[in-house]
Amino acid sequence: MINVAICGATGYTGLELIRILLKHPRVKIKALTAKIDKPVKISEVFPELLGTFEMVCSNKLAVNDVLKKGIDVVFLALPHKVSMDYVPRFLDKGKIVIDLSADFRLKDTRIYEKFYGKKHLQKKYLFASAYGLPELCSARIKKAKLIANPGCYPTGSILGIAPLLLKKKADLNDIVIDAKSGVTGAGRKAILPLHFSEVNENIKAYKIGVHQHCPEIEQELSNAAGKKVSILFTPHLVPINRGILTTAYVALKKQAGLSELVGLYKTFYKKAPFVRVYDEGSLPEIKNVTGSNYCDIGIALSPDKKRCVIVTAIDNLLKGASGQAVQNMNIVCGFPEATGLV
Ligand SMILES: NC(=O)c1ccc[n+]([C@@H]2O[C@H](COP(=O)([O-])OP(=O)(O)OC[C@H]3O[C@@H](n4cnc5c(N)ncnc54)[C@H](OP(=O)(O)O)[C@@H]3O)[C@@H](O)[C@H]2O)c1
Known part of the structure; x- marks a missing residue:
């Protein structure tokens, strides 16, 4: 079993990650975070989870609390430019990070800065990232600590x-x-x-x-x-x-x-x-x-x-985002690629 955290749990891709990972036989969800001002039960945000999953979602400052929960893999379902600040905090502690944003997809930071309108402040992590399209890049994904999940x-x-x-x-x-x-x-x-x-x-x-x-x-x-x-x-x-x-x-x-x-x-x-x-x-x-x-x-x-x-x-939220992110987790963790996804 591995322990995972989802940052950005109150968004659309966050919900899809929760749905998939709740049924994944090798995964336990240990922490959820979002931008919210104060902690809230995730089932209050998504009533469809009422009675099945009522974990409390912490606010964005809770990265240290997340680390204390023995996390192996962190999913960042955060907006572009926000992920960039989170990645070093988890990678430097030896966690595997799967980032659904675009912050670590483009290898040329000048192009990133032109299209996303923000200076890239984490260049050294960029070169450690693998582009997470399993059908073309699985050899790199297997060895990566940071996976840049593709856009939809x-x-x-x-x-x-x-x-x-x-x-x-x-x-x-x-x-x-x-x-x-x-x-x-x-x-x-x-x-x-x-x-x-x-x-x-x-x-x-x-x-x-x-x-x-x-x-x-x-x-x-x-x-x-x-x-x-x-x-x-x-x-x-x-x-x-x-x-x-x-x-x-x-x-x-x-x-x-x-x-x-x-x-x-x-x-x-x-x-x-x-x-x-x-x-x-x-x-x-x-x-x-x-x-x-x-x-x-x-x-x-x-x-x-x-x-x-x-x-x-x-499906933009599955193969285009959260499903593909779990496919990448399966590859990097050595599970059969389709585990929890069929
Ligand atoms: N939607 C898609 O089809 C799709 C496909 C591929 C990739 N992506 C990428 O995946 C990422 C998430 O997309 P999404 O569609 O799930 O977005 P979303 O529905 O807007 O959700 C964004 C999540 O990030 C949190 N957040 C926003 N600003 C934050 C901040 N400053 N600090 C901490 N948390 C913050 C939000 O929390 P609050 O609810 O508290 O604001 C929410 O949980 C984006 O980078 C997106 O481009 C999306």
Whole structure:
């Protein structure tokens, strides 16, 4: 058994971590924290936990109390820029930290500072971090003390495109990604553009080419290609609670057949327990992955067979956040990768 703490327990990804870890056979939740002014029972914040889990959630100053509880692994489900301050306090005490924020994902701090608008104050920890996408980075994750859990849009985008780059099939200058996210992707805080009446019966594109997930996707796709990759990324907000559907258009170096490409993806993800590659003619839908840790992938071709169209679907709060974080915990702790997730 290992003992875990969740910082940011009162947010959407915090709740998902609680839900998963309560059923995980190798884990005991020992501490919860949030920004709240005074301690509160977590079941008061999330009444669905009434009678099943009534642990008291401490306020943000309680890091030392957390340390006293014999914690092995700390999940940071905190906003970007806040995690940065927490990571050293736990890492320096020998704890494993799984950070759901973006603070330790981008290796180039100039890019972090440009997209997140804050100076990176913990550079030495950045270089010790592993990017936590298990299907591509498990060798590094196994040895890491700090795991930078990927963003939700990057998870669906990278899993969809990386096989073509690793197998040298893609023209690196022509990659377009169009993604649609449900509203929980922006967290639980109340902000005007996320009010029901703003989102309901509406779909909108935003931050075209300048979204903070662009450099993260480019960083990991460049690692896969072994060369610099540039993308054009357009996110959309759609009126659903959870889920991301991503459609990526990748120009091929030469014409290819659909069965060849589907075969390439099926072989590539043969041993990945949470990636399901669809047969020819079938495409993923958000409702097929909601509530699960799967990333579903479907492949199509343009009529001239020069462009591959990859569609992926994930639950942003699970494969795009908390499910993936537990997958990473399983890997780093030496448990079977799917423990507690199926
Ligand atoms: N939502 C997603 O789909 C998704 C996907 C991938 C990654 N992520 C990332 O995961 C992290 C958490 O996301 P979320 O959606 O769960 O956010 P959220 O719903 O807004 O929850 C944020 C949590 O952090 C706490 N918090 C906020 N400011 C704090 C501070 N200054 N000190 C200590 N605690 C503080 C909040 O406590 P209070 O409730 O007391 O304010 C809350 O528990 C973010 O970095 C996000 O970008 C989210």
